[in-house]
Amino acid sequence: MVGKEQEEMEKGYTVLTYAEYEEGLRNGRLLGLRCASCGGITCHPMPVCQWCGRRVLKRIELSGEGELTTFTVIRVPSEGFEEDAPYIPCLVKTKEGPCVVGRLDYNTENAMQELIGKQVKMKGSYTYEGDKYSGGAHTCPVFGVVE
Amino acid sequence: MRRIAIIGIGHTKFGRASKTSLELFSEAALEAIDDAGVELKDTEALFQGAALPGFEEGQVMPAVFSAAELNMCPIPATRYEGACASASIAIREAAMWVGSGEYDMVLAGGVEKASSMGTLFATRTFAMACHAPTEGPVGLTFPGVFAMAARRYSKNYDIPIDKLREKMAHVSVKNHKHGALNPLAQFYKKLGDLKVEDVINSRYVADPLTLLDCCPFSDGAAAVVLCAAEEAKKYTDDPVYILGTGQGSGGPLSKMEDLTKPVSRINSARMAFKHAGLSPSDIDVLELHDCFTIAELIALESMGFFGWGEAADATADGQTDLGGKIPVNMSGGLIGKGHPIGATGASQVYWLVKQMRGEAPKDNQINPVPEYGMTDTLGGDFGTLCHIIVGRTK
Numbered sequence: 073m074v075g076k077e078q079e080e081m082e083k084g085y086t087v088l089t090y091a092e093y094e095e096g097l098r099n100g101r102l103l104g105l106r107c108a109s110c111g112g113i114t115c116h117p118m119p120v121c122q123w124c125g126r127r128v129l130k131r132i133e134l135s136g137e138g139e140l141t142t143f144t145v146i147r148v149p150s151e152g153f154e155e156d157a158p159y160i161p162c163l164v165k166t167k168e169g170p171c172v173v174g175r176l177d178y179n180t181e182n183a184m185q186e187l188i189g190k191q192v193k194m195k196g197s198y199t200y201e202g203d204k205y206s207g208g209a210h211t212c213p214v215f216g217v218v219e
Numbered sequence: 220m221r222r223i224a225i226i227g228i229g230h231t232k233f234g235r236a237s238k239t240s241l242e243l244f245s246e247a248a249l250e251a252i253d254d255a256g257v258e259l260k261d262t263e264a265l266f267q268g269a270a271l272p273g274f275e276e277g278q279v280m281p282a283v284f285s286a287a288e289l290n291m292c293p294i295p296a297t298r299y300e301g302a303c304a305s306a307s308i309a310i311r312e313a314a315m316w317v318g319s320g321e322y323d324m325v326l327a328g329g330v331e332k333a334s335s336m337g338t339l340f341a342t343r344t345f346a347m348a349c350h351a352p353t354e355g356p357v358g359l360t361f362p363g364v365f366a367m368a369a370r371r372y373s374k375n376y377d378i379p380i381d382k383l384r385e386k387m388a389h390v391s392v393k394n395h396k397h398g399a400l401n402p403l404a405q406f407y408k409k410l411g412d413l414k415v416e417d418v419i420n421s422r423y424v425a426d427p428l429t430l431l432d433c434c435p436f437s438d439g440a441a442a443v444v445l446c447a448a449e450e451a452k453k454y455t456d457d458p459v460y461i462l463g464t465g466q467g468s469g470g471p472l473s474k475m476e477d478l479t480k481p482v483s484r485i486n487s488a489r490m491a492f493k494h495a496g497l498s499p500s501d502i503d504v505l506e507l508h509d510c511f512t513i514a515e516l517i518a519l520e521s522m523g524f525f526g527w528g529e530a531a532d533a534t535a536d537g538q539t540d541l542g543g544k545i546p547v548n549m550s551g552g553l554i555g556k557g558h559p560i561g562a563t564g565a566s567q568v569y570w571l572v573k574q575m576r577g578e579a580p581k582d583n584q585i586n587p588v589p590e591y592g593m594t595d596t597l598g599g600d601f602g603t604l605c606h607i608i609v610g611r612t613k
């Protein structure tokens with residue numbers, strides 16, 4: 073399949089690719105999709121609405137704001153993350169509805185249970201360059217606590 | 220669907236093995252065949268769970284080479300992969316094929332050789348059962364996923380995190396107590412008198428989980444011989460029947476409504492109960508997926524054995540130990556017995572059958588022998604769930 077055909081095919085099924093989503097993150101933007109059927113927001117991107125499964129989706133930009141649902145401090149990392157440890161993976165319930173997984177930028181020694189429920193905002197992104205098993209680099213959002 | 224019987228079981232020592240996965244699986248398979256009193260040539264297909272053989276020994280198609288190792292070719296041999304639930308889905312598939320009438324007797328089980336990878340690389344490969352594009356760059360690990368679930372459990376039920384850590388520690392104390400009595404367990408004769416403080420004071424792996432909240436990396440294999448229930452008495456006086464199975468799929472963590480109420484597990488357990496025509500109150504013993512202490516609590520609630528938020532207190536109360544409401548992980552579970560991931564589901568079935576035959580290690584044996592037992596196996600971060608209900612009567 074050559075360039076033009078490939079492009080047409082992707083357009084039909086994939087409204088927002090992972091690559092575009094991650095490029096958005098690197099530019100400080102949290103991109104998602106709005107469903108024409110139920111109005112729900114899908115983020116990270118999927119070919120169908122994460123709420124109702126329908127397929128008429130339009131690109132939107134989320135505010136990057138939300139509430140910290142949970143987190144942990146990783147002390148024993150997996151290979152490739154030795155330099156990062158300790159670090160904080162987190163789940164954030166965005167204002168627009170969907171949850172996203174990311175990193176929390178916070179002092180790991182002060183990261184206590186009381187952080188849960190705090191307002192957070194996307195403040196940047198983290199790119200893991202990948203190892204020989206990851207099919208290239210991937211980027212996730214980085215959140216900061218709104219004081 | 221025909222009913223299915225388990226007529227033979229086999230189980231290697233769990234821990235650190237010098238033998239290859241092929242040898243480990245062969246040993247479990249031959250033990251199961253001998254236990255059933257049948258011949259390898261009587262089996263018509265092989266269903267094998269194996270999660271990471273490509274990374275452990277550079278081997279894909281492990282089921283085919285296991286069949287070849289046992290001179291079973293050219294019968295169909297298939298590898299099933301559902302991360303830590305691999306063997307359970309292999310056994311479930313095997314039961315479906317026998318139930319359908321396509322095969323009369325099959326061999327099923329699982330194998331893993333995870334310890335050779337070392338902690339750093341094993342943690343990397345286990346994390347491959349996370350959602351690679353979004354959870355990969357975060358550097359999420361499996362202890363990390365369950366640590367996040369533990370913090371959510373604390374928040375949902377308003378249990379201060381230090382209190383929850385104490386309650387969770389009882390899971391480790393109980394399962395190590397049973398594991399220390401199990402000669403095939405990785406921690407046989409070790410950590411049998413663990414104290415709650417030991418778990419809490421162990422070093423953090425992912426806050427709030429410590430090393431003693433976690434199961435180890437392990438090698439091992441387990442296997443079962445299945446046949447049509449109506450034929451079972453030809454081979455054994457005390458067959459154990461597969462009465463119901465369930466399976467469910469989850470997805471990325473971010474798409475879950477609540478980490479403490481995994482829909483994949485709730486649905487899978489309900490499917491198994493419905494299939495068996497039983498409910499949680501009928502079950503006498505559980506072998507469930509305690510990959511981490513918090514995981515045992517979440518499993519108990521999701522399967523309907525305790526109300527939401529009640530499993531922590533119930534466990535600290537001894538309700539999940541011998542003499543309690545429902546004895547859980549009398550084999551030692553993943554924490555005490557070890558967790559060769561691709562073999563774990565078959566090991567769970569093995570130990571239920573042992574209980575039902577009255578052949579469990581002396582101080583772990585439930586008396587009178589249980590009538591109904593249930594497994595719960597989880598792969599990934601709630602990605603693959605499988606439940607198998609077994610009983611002494613059809």
Ligand SMILES: [Zn+2]
Pocket residue numbers: 107108109110111112121122123124125126
């Ligand atoms: Zn929708």
